[in-house]
Amino acid sequence: MSPATLLIIGIIILSAFAFVIWPDRGILARWKKIRVDSKRVFIEDALKHLYDCEYKNTVCTLNGIANFLGISNEKASRLANLLLEMKLVNILENSIQLTAEGRSYALRVIRIHRLWERYLADQTSLGSTEWHKEAELKEHSLSESQVNELAAQLGNPLNDPHGDPIPSEELQMPEKRGEPISALKNGEFATIIHLEDEPKEIYAQLVAEGLYPGMQIRMLDQNALRVIFEADGEETVLAPVFAANITVIPIKEKENIQESFHTLSSLKKGESAVVAGISNAMRGLQRRRLFDFGLVPGTKITAMMDSFGGDPIAYEIRSSIIALRKNQTDFIYVKDVERRSKNV
Amino acid sequence: MNRLINNSKDLILASANKMRWEIGESLHDSIIEAIYKDAEKIASRVVIKDQAKPKFDWDSTIDRLVTSRVLGLPIMVLLLSVVFYITIVGANYPSDLIADVLIGKIYPWLKSTAAALSVPSWISGVSIDGAYLAMAWVVSVMLPPMAIFFPMFTLLEDFGYLPRVAFNLDGIYKKVGAHGKQALTMSMGFGCNAAGVIAARIIDSPRERLIAIITNNFSLCNGRWPTQILIATIFIGGAVPAYLAGVVSAASVVFIAVLGIAFSFLVSWGLSKTILRGEASTFSLELPPYRPPRILQTLYTSLIDRTIFVLRRAVIFALPAGVVIWLVANVKIDGISIAEYFIDSVNPFAFLLGLNGVILLAYVIAIPANEIVIPTVLMLTVLVAKLHGIGAGAGVMFQTDSISDTASVLQTGGWTLLTGINLMLFSLLHNPCSTTIYTIYKETKSIKWAIVSTLLPILLGFIVTFFVAQIWRLFVN
Numbered sequence: 001m002s003p004a005t006l007l008i009i010g011i012i013i014l015s016a017f018a019f020v021i022w023p024d025r026g027i028l029a030r031w032k033k034i035r036v037d038s039k040r041v042f043i044e045d046a047l048k049h050l051y052d053c054e055y056k057n058t059v060c061t062l063n064g065i066a067n068f069l070g071i072s073n074e075k076a077s078r079l080a081n082l083l084l085e086m087k088l089v090n091i092l093e094n095s096i097q098l099t100a101e102g103r104s105y106a107l108r109v110i111r112i113h114r115l116w117e118r119y120l121a122d123q124t125s126l127g128s129t130e131w132h133k134e135a136e137l138k139e140h141s142l143s144e145s146q147v148n149e150l151a152a153q154l155g156n157p158l159n160d161p162h163g164d165p166i167p168s169e170e171l172q173m174p175e176k177r178g179e180p181i182s183a184l185k186n187g188e189f190a191t192i193i194h195l196e197d198e199p200k201e202i203y204a205q206l207v208a209e210g211l212y213p214g215m216q217i218r219m220l221d222q223n224a225l226r227v228i229f230e231a232d233g234e235e236t237v238l239a240p241v242f243a244a245n246i247t248v249i250p251i252k253e254k255e256n257i258q259e260s261f262h263t264l265s266s267l268k269k270g271e272s273a274v275v276a277g278i279s280n281a282m283r284g285l286q287r288r289r290l291f292d293f294g295l296v297p298g299t300k301i302t303a304m305m306d307s308f309g310g311d312p313i314a315y316e317i318r319s320s321i322i323a324l325r326k327n328q329t330d331f332i333y334v335k336d337v338e339r340r341s342k343n344v
Numbered sequence: 345m346n347r348l349i350n351n352s353k354d355l356i357l358a359s360a361n362k363m364r365w366e367i368g369e370s371l372h373d374s375i376i377e378a379i380y381k382d383a384e385k386i387a388s389r390v391v392i393k394d395q396a397k398p399k400f401d402w403d404s405t406i407d408r409l410v411t412s413r414v415l416g417l418p419i420m421v422l423l424l425s426v427v428f429y430i431t432i433v434g435a436n437y438p439s440d441l442i443a444d445v446l447i448g449k450i451y452p453w454l455k456s457t458a459a460a461l462s463v464p465s466w467i468s469g470v471s472i473d474g475a476y477l478a479m480a481w482v483v484s485v486m487l488p489p490m491a492i493f494f495p496m497f498t499l500l501e502d503f504g505y506l507p508r509v510a511f512n513l514d515g516i517y518k519k520v521g522a523h524g525k526q527a528l529t530m531s532m533g534f535g536c537n538a539a540g541v542i543a544a545r546i547i548d549s550p551r552e553r554l555i556a557i558i559t560n561n562f563s564l565c566n567g568r569w570p571t572q573i574l575i576a577t578i579f580i581g582g583a584v585p586a587y588l589a590g591v592v593s594a595a596s597v598v599f600i601a602v603l604g605i606a607f608s609f610l611v612s613w614g615l616s617k618t619i620l621r622g623e624a625s626t627f628s629l630e631l632p633p634y635r636p637p638r639i640l641q642t643l644y645t646s647l648i649d650r651t652i653f654v655l656r657r658a659v660i661f662a663l664p665a666g667v668v669i670w671l672v673a674n675v676k677i678d679g680i681s682i683a684e685y686f687i688d689s690v691n692p693f694a695f696l697l698g699l700n701g702v703i704l705l706a707y708v709i710a711i712p713a714n715e716i717v718i719p720t721v722l723m724l725t726v727l728v729a730k731l732h733g734i735g736a737g738a739g740v741m742f743q744t745d746s747i748s749d750t751a752s753v754l755q756t757g758g759w760t761l762l763t764g765i766n767l768m769l770f771s772l773l774h775n776p777c778s779t780t781i782y783t784i785y786k787e788t789k790s791i792k793w794a795i796v797s798t799l800l801p802i803l804l805g806f807i808v809t810f811f812v813a814q815i816w817r818l819f820v821n
Contacts, residue, residue: 003813003814003815003816003817003818004814004818006696006810006814007811007814007815007818010807010810010811010814014807023617023618023621120622123624124622124623124624124625125551125621125622125623125624125625126621126622157369158364158365158368158369159369165365168361170361172358172361174362174365278373284624285549285624285625285626286626286627289626289627289628291373291376292628293628294380296373296376296377296380297377298377298380298381299380304404304407305407305408305411306411307411307511307512307513307514307515308411308413308416308417308512308513308515309515309516310515311514311515311518312511312514312515312518312524312627312629314511314631320630320632321630321631321632321633322628322629322630322631323511323514323524323628323629323630323631324627324628325514325518325627328627
């Protein structure tokens, strides 16, 4: 064979190979997704949706299920009948309600989903926009004993990384807390307790804005076109559709309100400050590592020197010198910044 | 009664659960904060700090120098170049000395003793020409560079300079999803990949550590530099006018080393985006204060922990491999050795890669150490081409007295400029030696990662040499 022919064959084989193993879109990745039992997936997803309606106190209809699962009304009604046969739901005139059995089934699935999200957030380096996607696949495949083992390994966490409570082993849930961000009056302070992760486009936008559960905000202004609030000292503007996916609790006591905090990354070479807190977005191993260095609220920290590209920057913490990357220092808050310069 | 107890147990559990929700998850943080506060209070009472500051702060002066934008990079390149230069030049003399004793004196003595005791020739072949010679070769070419490189590297580490290199270069490594300390394990890999893999222990984040381990093989190790230099001198130096030969062949070796660095970045990026995407990842880098290196202790630990350790593993693998090398050349079926059968059957595939069967077989049987690839290639070439009067017989690795002799052996074997170029590429992009593979298994405790680290570079090597060969034949011939 001539080199030209071989060259073409080589390119074809290489692209075919890439086509098979490409992450997310390759044949291998697709095949993994298909392998999950689709009937079970539909049942469990429908139950999850019904539970969600119940938790939010809204009415759940056949249309709602069809929309949520992305299937036709006809298919949704067949699914509802199947659920009825399995004694998981009661079908009333214009709403569908969970039976006690259906509710505990739904809670079991939700428990797996949220625990798995928590696991991904704490113990892997997957990005926040991928947790939900991965958990959607995983929730249909873990056994009960595996789930309890996972929960124990994670220290029986209370909330998933979006701020949603994780049902306990006895499938208990706390009462729903908080209110939508739009309920805040101008000038009022609040803590974000939850970011809704469905639909994922909106969630991705909220994450891109740097919002996370546990973050303190201050409502500045809202009208029909936009919601403006202050988050960690920065003004954030969102469309009401986006803001509707944020749940907050207003802060009543004055002393809990964080004032004029800066991020550690804003500290310039030679400047010192006192650590005020570490954001909840810094979790798992990362967070523990910072604690290991003695980086806790109240610790004095000084920016010492920068590397070639300006990232990472070395800081003096408890008389040792530690280099931190910008994606860490953005999530560490400091106060009492001393604008004095060392070693001049 | 029992019911009452059960009831109150449930009540207690339920209220405990409720309280957990109410207290929330910041509890752990508060506990750690309180521990630090107490520790601080105790320390402030019992520890007396020397308030007077020294007149001249050495640490920050050195730090300002080595992390400065103007001087930082030149200082780093200069220091590392000096280390490599001393290693390569300094290793020659002890290497010759050891080879002179182990191969020049002891080997003929063993042979003549075996002959005097009328030991059957196959026994002395397997044990002396095979096992002993492979072991002797590995020791003589591996020991001196390691014994020079590791202590120097450890001294720099001990002094506190190397963490600053990691700090300076971290920005680049962050872009490919790796840790700045990979700069150190990579440099260590230029000495020896097995040592580089062990050095990856300094990276405490699981994902970044795996990346550093898997990509370490792209650092051209000590065992491959001589191959690169020899082949570049013969084929690339031979293809250009004589007055340019030295410069061009040196540049081509440097090019291969830089290509290896480029591959290590590329593969790091690819790994962090694909199979290692979900592994846990954190960043931390402590910059310890500078301190005078403890020279004696460093010498001792680097000799015991690194040199002897790696050498011992290499010798353990070299012995059986030496036996295999001798056997494939000497076990004959219908008068044709196993080696020739293998070479004939893989020749068509090797041709696609611009290589030949001899090279592929040499890379399979010389797996214990890259250092014995060229001696094996020479032995096999002589065997296949049925050359007489060169070498020391079937299955006995040898080196020629001069580069031109090596060149003439290889040219008789049908080697072209393309073979030379692709051997240089394949020498960079092929499986790690067995010592390194075993070390990867030991360090990761995972057969999976050992296999990935073995197959990934071979696959890359096949792809790169294949395309180079086709494009070469299309445009040059």
